[in-house]
Amino acid sequence: MKPSSPLLLWLAGLALALAAMAHDRARTPVRIPDLPGYRTLKCDFHIHTVFSDGKVWPDIRAEEAWREGLDAIAITDHIEYQPHKADLPTAHNRSWEIAHSHGDVLQLVVIRGSEITRAMPPGHLNAIFLTDARALDVSDWRAAVAAAHRQGAFIFWNHPGWTGQQPDGVARWYPEHTELVTSNQLHGIEVVNGREYYPEAHAWCLEKNLTMLSNSDIHNPLNLDYDLHTGDHRPLTLVFARDGSPEAIKEALFARRTAVYSGTLLIGQEEFLKPIFERSVRVLTPHLRVRGTGRAYVQLHNESDLTYTLQPTGEDADLKFPRELRLPAGRTALLEVRGRAEDRQGERAVRMACTVTNLLVRPGQPLSAALEFKVTLLPK
Ligand SMILES: [Zn+2]
Ligand SMILES: [Zn+2]
Structure with missing residues (x-):
């Protein structure tokens, strides 16, 4: 058979078409039913970029989330931990600005956040819906939390059982957390962070009326940590919101209308889980x-x-x-x-x-x- 035979040309064409398919910029919807009166939004409120200790430029975070079928993300670089600062000057709002402008193009909500990164207690706290992250760059952790609170932020406790701070992996509640809840400066807890589930945090959310969250805390490119092509997914916070706007997401978070979706587990109050199952x-x-x-x-x-x-x-x-x-x-x-x-x-x-x-x-x-x-x- 000569190299120019129609069959070879056809095969070459097929190979090119397959290569093009592999590079489609395409979104895979996450199919989880809406609830009566609310949309079920798929969100990840804990994401890092090169502007703290992440490995990824911020606009890629918006693209990854859009492709995975998410509706909203928060960019939450560390305030206090800036290991790349010799290469990239500290600019606490910059990662959000870059991710947000790409999110706008893709119609993905990108929320401005920061990770207040302190020893336990109180540990690491995310503040999202900030208006200016620079105000959190202060030495006293109480002052940092108060600055976030003054901006109307939704504040949650990250990875309470993280072995970096709790070597036995067991989450512990400290008087500082009571202080934050009592002063309305702590609104939720990560029940799941990455691949870790914290049953203690799950129980505290129910006992103390706090919002349940499930976030990736991703530092790497997403597909290094999650094998999306085999059905794996990053942990998601499902938010039951009146619509897809940032205001509706914020209202739902403060009203505790969330569920935790991690691996094959779905965690949340019966009033949310039951209709999801029945509508599925x-x-x-x-x-x-x-x-x-x-x-x-x-x-x-x-x-x-x-x-x-x-x-x-x-x-x-x-x-x-x-x-x-x-x-x-x-x-x-x-x-x-x-x-x-x-x-x-x-x-x-x-x-x-x-x-x-x-x-x-x-x-x-x-x-x-x-x-x-x-x-x-x-x-x-
Ligand atoms: Zn952290
Ligand atoms: Zn983090």
């Missing part, structure tokens, strides 16, 4: 016929990006359920049910109570839910 899963076969002790299958379609793991709780008089069922993201799963008796007859409504083991309403406590369908029992 549809029964495609609402009416089954079960003959004697035979099998039948309920087809359950999960249109979200979350994979749910269900464990039926309680018994049904007429039907046997499996011990566990996975509803893979974006797919239709089969729930096998079996008749219990040879000679049962008639039509009835079935309510299969279950727990959704990867949806946590408290530390160690999964969401309770139910699947409903109809069955006609027939004799063998």
